[in-house]
Amino acid sequence: MLINLSLVARIKLLKIINHSWQKDIVSQIWREAITLLIPKKGKCRTKSSGYRPISLTSCVAKTMERVINNRMK
Structure with missing residues (x-):
């Protein structure tokens, strides 16, 4: 964690x-x-609706997005 x-x-x-x-x-x-x-x-694992997608992204990219958002305000 960057903190x-x-x-x-x-x-x-x-x-x-x-x-x-x-x-x-x-x-x-x-x-x-x-x-x-x-x-x-409790959901069927043979269907796509039985799964929840989770995306793991870069902590550095998330931090950069926050910095840019703050600069644009």
Whole structure:
């Protein structure tokens, strides 16, 4: 979790985000998500409706999105 980063690591992360913002570059890894299908309790596992999709995305990308949203307000 990013909340547990040291002050030095937070400053480095902010520099990376600022560089990405200034150069209009977003890392390909930040744009990717891993989607897992979690079975629903009591539902048929042979049908797609018996699963709940969960998308795992980059914490850095989520943080960058929040920074950009705050800057645009």
